[in-house]
Amino acid sequence: MTDPRAVWRLERPGNGLPARLGRRPSRLTAWFLAAAAFLTFEAASVSAAEPGVDPVFSTWRAKADPAVESALAWLRRVQQEDGSYPDAYGDSTGVPALAGMAFLSKGHLPTEGPYTVPLNRCIDFILANQKPNGLFEKGNAGSGPMYAHNIATLFLAEVSGMVDPVRQAKIDAALPKALALILRAQSVKKDDRDQGGWRYHPGSNDSDTSCSGWALMALRSAKLNGAAVPDQAIRDAVSYLHRHQNAKTGCFGYSNQEDHCRSLTGMGLLCLELCGEHGSDRTKLAAEWVLRNFRELPGDQFEFYGNYYNAQAMFQIGGRHWQEYADWMYATYLPKQESDGSWKSREAGSVYGTTMMVLAFTVPWRQLPIYQRDETVDEEN
Numbered sequence: 480m481t482d483p484r485a486v487w488r489l490e491r492p493g494n495g496l497p498a499r500l501g502r503r504p505s506r507l508t509a510w511f512l513a514a515a516a517f518l519t520f521e522a523a524s525v526s527a528a529e530p531g532v533d534p535v536f537s538t539w540r541a542k543a544d545p546a547v548e549s550a551l552a553w554l555r556r557v558q559q560e561d562g563s564y565p566d567a568y569g570d571s572t573g574v575p576a577l578a579g580m581a582f583l584s585k586g587h588l589p590t591e592g593p594y595t596v597p598l599n600r601c602i603d604f605i606l607a608n609q610k611p612n613g614l615f616e617k618g619n620a621g622s623g624p625m626y627a628h629n630i631a632t633l634f635l636a637e638v639s640g641m642v643d644p645v646r647q648a649k650i651d652a653a654l655p656k657a658l659a660l661i662l663r664a665q666s667v668k669k670d671d672r673d674q675g676g677w678r679y680h681p682g683s684n685d686s687d688t689s690c691s692g693w694a695l696m697a698l699r700s701a702k703l704n705g706a707a708v709p710d711q712a713i714r715d716a717v718s719y720l721h722r723h724q725n726a727k728t729g730c731f732g733y734s735n736q737e738d739h740c741r742s743l744t745g746m747g748l749l750c751l752e753l754c755g756e757h758g759s760d761r762t763k764l765a766a767e768w769v770l771r772n773f774r775e776l777p778g779d780q781f782e783f784y785g786n787y788y789n790a791q792a793m794f795q796i797g798g799r800h801w802q803e804y805a806d807w808m809y810a811t812y813l814p815k816q817e818s819d820g821s822w823k824s825r826e827a828g829s830v831y832g833t834t835m836m837v838l839a840f841t842v843p844w845r846q847l848p849i850y851q852r853d854e855t856v857d858e859e860n
Contacts, residue, residue, distance in 0.1 A: 533794075535802050536843035539809040543840050546816055547585055550837050553820035554578050555597045557830065562597075562604025563617075566830035572608055572615040573627030575601040576634035577834035584841040589642050599646065602638060605631045606649050613656030614681065623679025625664060629693035632657040636700040637847055658701055661694050662712055675719030687734050688723050691716060692746040692788075699753055700849040717754050720747050721761070729764030730772075742781035744768050745788030752795040753849070766796045773804060777811065783824040783835040786812070790839035791850055805843075812836060 536543070554564075563570040564578065579601035582594045589598040608617035615631040616624040632654070639650050664681040668674045676686025677694040695716040702708040724731050724747055730740035731747030748765040756762050769789055776785050786808060793804040816822055816836075817829075824832025842850065 533843035535805045547837055547840050549820035550833050558597050562600035564830040566828040571627040572605045572631040575604045576631040579634045581834045581837040584846050586846045609653050613660035625679050626690050629697050633697040633700050675715035692750050695750050729768040741776055741779050742785030745792040748792040766800050781826050783832050787835040787839045790842050794842040
């Protein structure tokens with residue numbers, strides 16, 4: 480096989496990509512994708528500027544900040560030396576990836592500050608558990624490995640450029656293989672209903688919106704970081720989500736247009752927002768559905784998952800949608816934090832619950848580049 484070289488260049492002024500705190504130029508060794516296309520990554524510009532404080536968040540910041548720091552301190556305390564966590568799914572690659580994103584979401588870096596050790600442990604655990612085919616897999620992956628793989632790929636795409644040179648070289652080698660696997664897993668779908676999506680195994684012929692949402696965000700993060708992710712892969716994933724949105728109500732379902740809408744409509748809305756559909760009829764309809772129904776989320780089987788996506792999506796929408804959701808979210812979930820700093824989720828345990836709550840609470844900090852909104856990037860998608 481030819482050894483393709485990655486082509487690097489600094490971000491062009493005015494390209495709309497979000498500033499990445501502490502990012503530095505680096506280089507990726509790319510692997511060929513299907514049909515001999517290969518992935519390339521760009522370095523991101525360095526910016527130490529802290530984003531402005533969201534006016535809605537300003538009313539909650541005094542309470543939310545210490546709650547988040549308490550949660551991150553708990554995540555640091557309970558982490559195992561190898562980077563895994565003592566929880567139901569803690570030895571899968573997905574949970575350390577969520578923990579790593581939780582640390583990043585508050586502006587903490589793997590090269591300096593109080594959370595360098597747990598952040599680097601998260602990175603090292605994922606990198607140490609990549610299979611020859613590119614799959615990040617170890618331990619209890621739930622229904623199948625692709626779910627954790629997609630989250631792990633998203634995390635590495637987000638943290639790439641923030642790490643020391645040795646880890647960067649390992650990420651450079653791992654990410655192209657991980658992304659190629661995601662693209663291969665998408666390409667095996669044959670049925671019209673499932674095309675464009677993903678399921679729990681690389682060779683699965685069917686799809687579901689939950690697994691597909693994480694895969695799409697992983698591709699989107701990599702694309703924002705300069706990877707040559709094919710536009711068609713993004714378009715196909717968006718079309719898949721379109722087919723799973725109820726055209727009348729605006730809700731998104733799991734395998735059809737009706738199941739698990741409380742926990743999945745925020746997911747569908749966020750993915751459409753991130754893929755250039757801000758202000759479309761579809762996103763407006765979904766946002767109104769969330770606004771009417773989010774108070775029914777507590778007690779749902781996938782409550783923490785749903786809250787995470789709702790918070791991200793409503794922040795993207797902004798205005799009264801974010802105002803109403805943020806006020807409810809902080810008022811509802813701040814009192815539910817345990818004295819040790821964790822949140823307990825019945826769907827997947829305390830580590831998962833804590834990471835998802837932190838990621839929801841820290842939306843206004845805008846530290847994770849994938850959740851920046853730029854309506855001018857890839858509008859054709």
